[in-house]
Amino acid sequence: MRTKLVSRTTASARFRDMVDDFATVSPARFAIAIFTGLVVVLTTLLALPISHVSGEQTSLTDAFFTAVSTICVTGLSVVDMATHWSTFGNVAILVGLQVGGIGVLTLASIMGLVVSRRLGLRTRLMAASDSNPSRIHHGPVSESQAIRLGEIGGLLATVALSALVIEIAVAILIFPRLLVAGFDGWSATWQSFYYAASAFTNTGFTPNADGLEPFKTDPWMLTVLALAVFLGSVGFPVIFALSRGWRNPRRLSVHVKLTLFTTVSLIVLGAIAIAVLEWNNTATIGADDAVSRPLTATFLSVMTRSGGFSPIDLSQANGSSLLVMDMLMFVGGGSASTAGGIKVTTLAVLFLAAFAEARGDEDMQVFSRRIPIDVLRLAVSVTLWGATIVAGATIFLLQLTKAPLDFVLFDVISAFGTSGLSTGLAEQLPDAGKIVLAATMWAGRVGTVTLAAALAAAQRRQLFKRPEERPIVG
Amino acid sequence: MRTKLVSRTTASARFRDMVDDFATVSPARFAIAIFTGLVVVLTTLLALPISHVSGEQTSLTDAFFTAVSTICVTGLSVVDMATHWSTFGNVAILVGLQVGGIGVLTLASIMGLVVSRRLGLRTRLMAASDSNPSRIHHGPVSESQAIRLGEIGGLLATVALSALVIEIAVAILIFPRLLVAGFDGWSATWQSFYYAASAFTNTGFTPNADGLEPFKTDPWMLTVLALAVFLGSVGFPVIFALSRGWRNPRRLSVHVKLTLFTTVSLIVLGAIAIAVLEWNNTATIGADDAVSRPLTATFLSVMTRSGGFSPIDLSQANGSSLLVMDMLMFVGGGSASTAGGIKVTTLAVLFLAAFAEARGDEDMQVFSRRIPIDVLRLAVSVTLWGATIVAGATIFLLQLTKAPLDFVLFDVISAFGTSGLSTGLAEQLPDAGKIVLAATMWAGRVGTVTLAAALAAAQRRQLFKRPEERPIVG
Ligand SMILES: [K+]
Numbered sequence A, B: 001m002r003t004k005l006v007s008r009t010t011a012s013a014r015f016r017d018m019v020d021d022f023a024t025v026s027p028a029r030f031a032i033a034i035f036t037g038l039v040v041v042l043t044t045l046l047a048l049p050i051s052h053v054s055g056e057q058t059s060l061t062d063a064f065f066t067a068v069s070t071i072c073v074t075g076l077s078v079v080d081m082a083t084h085w086s087t088f089g090n091v092a093i094l095v096g097l098q099v100g101g102i103g104v105l106t107l108a109s110i111m112g113l114v115v116s117r118r119l120g121l122r123t124r125l126m127a128a129s130d131s132n133p134s135r136i137h138h139g140p141v142s143e144s145q146a147i148r149l150g151e152i153g154g155l156l157a158t159v160a161l162s163a164l165v166i167e168i169a170v171a172i173l174i175f176p177r178l179l180v181a182g183f184d185g186w187s188a189t190w191q192s193f194y195y196a197a198s199a200f201t202n203t204g205f206t207p208n209a210d211g212l213e214p215f216k217t218d219p220w221m222l223t224v225l226a227l228a229v230f231l232g233s234v235g236f237p238v239i240f241a242l243s244r245g246w247r248n249p250r251r252l253s254v255h256v257k258l259t260l261f262t263t264v265s266l267i268v269l270g271a272i273a274i275a276v277l278e279w280n281n282t283a284t285i286g287a288d289d290a291v292s293r294p295l296t297a298t299f300l301s302v303m304t305r306s307g308g309f310s311p312i313d314l315s316q317a318n319g320s321s322l323l324v325m326d327m328l329m330f331v332g333g334g335s336a337s338t339a340g341g342i343k344v345t346t347l348a349v350l351f352l353a354a355f356a357e358a359r360g361d362e363d364m365q366v367f368s369r370r371i372p373i374d375v376l377r378l379a380v381s382v383t384l385w386g387a388t389i390v391a392g393a394t395i396f397l398l399q400l401t402k403a404p405l406d407f408v409l410f411d412v413i414s415a416f417g418t419s420g421l422s423t424g425l426a427e428q429l430p431d432a433g434k435i436v437l438a439a440t441m442w443a444g445r446v447g448t449v450t451l452a453a454a455l456a457a458a459q460r461r462q463l464f465k466r467p468e469e470r471p472i473v474g
């Protein structure tokens, strides 16, 4: 299956090969090993007395929860993130969310690489038995989307550099606003970087005690943060394709077009729904002026992609808008992004299948391209996995806390989709509940990525075809 | 596409042909026309003063809601069904639920006929271009599942007769229990038939004022009702196949095996979950003895298939078990049955797709048969339709009532799945809410059946194949 074409001698090349081999042979174990290691390290660091602002030891459960929440860039918290941690603790968290955010980007890209490598092989096999001889020359993975093999080091560098450039740009945009808000130069610098990293990695932790409350109706701050969250949530393949191909939008790959179209549609529909449902709720946006209300609603809608900053008290929101946000958070962001959830392309493929069925089309089609049917099977698997995780965790926490479904479902889906918005339930959970919620974050972040890759990479030869039979459905 | 091979002369044959043609040309409009007609007639009858026990006029909304609930065999009520209606009203309701229950059975079978007819054509087309020449002789629809063409009259007669035989058997089993409970001969006769029809058609209305409360821990009554509900909910194709092929269970079609396996699995898992989650809840089953608790839990689990009888006050149940029942009710019963929901085979096909994906199999396989991939697309469409209806109605009712999500979601899914279990929310709804809930019942009952048939029947020739491209999902 794999061949070494050139024998390499440099140490870095040998290391790259080693990582490449491990990732290729068992991408799922690779991802799980890396993430578990990162969580253990950060839990240890945060449990040290030096991480606490007053030098006490943080309970192991709280340190573990915060570590998982940081590495999975979820942003749910069980302690007051602005006042609980010392500078040491804060730096550990900032490094952790950068490593977690960029790490998943890279991991997901490695997965994509493994999958695309297999696809390359598979496509050639399929194309050989295909009536169309031109198919062999351009496989199903388009140029802008395929990632060159054996370049994980280079990939990591590219991802890290892009992330850093974007975060510095965001920090520069935020910095003057914080100065105006009355912070001194040092605090404004620190906080603008913290905000930028927290936004681009879609974590959603805030460095200041009041969170986003002071900026609740500030168009500048909200717009900059929303843009950073949006960029992080569409995913690295999209950012990469856009940075290279924005001059020729028609030639962008289906993945890029589908991600952007679905993301923007969800943001617009979500914003309208939240604005309408909360318009007269004075405990959330109802007391603001007629310009701020749609602005805050749009910001919240973007945050469900999975930014997680909230300028309002979500426990005061109507059940109807909480449910709308549940649905948006469950979908999450783009594939190979810092966002969580089942991913926008997964939802899009499900709907494409329904449209094709309704029109009686033989194939799923979008943007003048045919989507192969096995992508639908993968989408169904990821969605079922997500629904099962969410249902299990919700039933467990409902029984444990006897809290209303509105709040439990919201915080569980927020954990699964690594959105990090919260009705405040997470903080009040007993230890067993915190651990289940941490497991949900882990399953939503690492599980979805590894599941998708493991499934897409699995392939078995079938020796014979069984007779076909058609059950009635619906 | 269609050819008349033999010219028929008898009037009944001509009528059969006419219905057949209408059903074939536009099965969706056929179903919608029939159901709308039935609802209008029953609404009119129930709005007459003669239907009310004290001769007053029932409000049009309540009459409409009850009519939809009856025709769609949902069993949700906004008035006290045992005391509100006169004998005239009760007979109208009893006839309505029989017509509704058997009507949908027949309609669904007609749909199945249309679909299987198209499949026959399509299979031949596919088989002609297939490498396996033996495929042409046995199509994807197995013998026990295929329904002969041009026999809608006979089909209706068979369905109605089977239903009547089963209902009489159930009534005979219930009658002595009602005598023992102290009812006089006339009441016991009337109520045993009402119970039998209400159970087999999966409606769930009770004729006596106390409902099932007096029989809450009665194994005989609960078992008989559960069996009647089970038979109604597995669907006519399964009953028919079992009555002909029970001596040779290995030769049953995949549809029959898949329906029975999934139904029994859901009942067992549901019973265990409800028993565990409610074990110590003294407001529901916690005060009963250790034999009654699993019995009631099993009964409730069967009722989510969509029987709708409840021996306990569901508003006192834990949020966790309500959510478990939500999931069970959303799935509902078998295809072409008196049950609602997305149907057990739909769920099974989704899971088969996930299993095939996890194992890397090229095809979905179960019971030594291959399931064609286009069945998955239909299953995804039906599930998305259901989820969209439920989400829309829930958001609307949450905003309208500001009631907790636990209750709103339960009653909406109960309406969609035509289960009819209720936390009591339905009764308290303002008129707008009642109408939305009635629309949800309608969409869940008529919508799902017609949608599945319309989708399965739609077919478009594609003149050219677009280039294939693969988005990243998950
Ligand atoms: K987040």
Ligand SMILES: [K+]
Pocket (backbone or CB within 6 Å): B073, B074, B075, B202, B203, B204, B306, B307, B308, B418, B419, B420, B421
């Ligand atoms: K029912």
